[in-house]
Amino acid sequence: MTTPTDGTTGRYLVLLDEDSAAAGVRTMQRVAGLHTASTADLIGPGAAGLLGHSAGIVLHELGVAVVTAAPDQADALGRACAEPGPVTMVEPERTVHAYAAPTVQPGETADETAFTWGLRAVGADTSTATGIGVRVAVLDTGMTLDHPDFADRTLVTASFVDGEEVDDGHGHGTHCIGTACGPRAPESGPGYGVAPEAEIFAGKVLSDAGSGTDGGILSGISWAVSNHCAVVSMSLGAATRAGDPHSRIFEEIARRALRRGTLVIAAAGNESRRSAGHVAPVGHPANCPSIMAVGAIDEHRAIADFSCGSVDPDGAVDIAGPGVGVYSSWPLPERYHTISGTSMATPHVAGVAALLAQHHGARAWELWARLGQSALRLPLPSADVGAGLVRAP
């Protein structure tokens, strides 16, 4: 077999139903003629010989098989996924690399003396709106509580993670809050906050390790709605597969939140590898139609390599924001950090939503419409950037 050049290895990952490894081995043999060995049997000196005659191996504790399959065998496995049985998912095995720190090539727009490129791109550097009187909830890893740039700000906080205080032991939440609601004129360095007078509601729904569950997120959204936050910013999610339905429950609660005046905005996701020809679908929960899904562009107004796209009819990217090489606040001692992701694009949109909410008195669906109406149209597919680049009033 030749080595593929699209970032995959030519092998396939086969996901088996929980606790169905043995049935999975039988099914793979029956539908695709693939003989696989199981790690459950790989004890003792016979292991190498066993593997030598197999097309692959079943990692029984994970319920995943890694197999070498010809295209027709891979197709047969794909068909088996659609039928009842232990084989639930097949995908090409990818070559993975540790992420290098994102490097930003200095360009003509890269002057960050006074403001970050993101603030300038969305027009927050010249906006007279500040978000004053508007409540913005950022549901993430929490907020560092001793950052000098937020010393004179009122922070309303709550943790929905068992056993963890709201104080941000990760950094991601502090960075997102900085972009949405941080200062435009900090004591040192460029201005980086879109809505510097918005009221900050920092809800911790992701642990200091950066993970959480639907339950904590729903509790965070509920807290934000109860506190009359006009905007909920969620730089979080879970990857989906093309064709996956969106969560009907998150769709319904997003509608209920809108009826109470709260707009939920979420990151589209970072699973694309556009340079390798791969566009991944919008993740959960941003793929719900009534949650605004945010894609990421770079300082040259090109779509970010990682930004998820509108692969499914109802999992659409709605709008785009700056998400590559974004400078914002970080827990001490670093104080500032520059990172990339649709996570960074999302609080740019949330901050502009606060400005629009102040400027027009808009809430809920009207606020959604204002965001789309005022977005700067880009010469990029709407499938990638929706209405375009979010713009401050």
Added chain:
Amino acid sequence: MDRAADRKVVVLISEPALHDVEDVVSRLKQAGMAVDAVQAVLGTVTGSAPADVVAGLRAVPGVLDVELQRDLGTR
């Protein structure tokens, strides 16, 4: 009961039942769900239940939908 075999679930309460969330929560507990939190303003209830109980929660009066909880992370 082996709680390790439990599934984390989220239950959506139907619009008409939103005025008596407490009653729906009581019925969910009777049906075998361990309730972690009630997001009354959204009309959701989160918690866990044995795998063989999960499907039956959908039949509890006032329940519109039931989903298994997902794990999420920073993006």
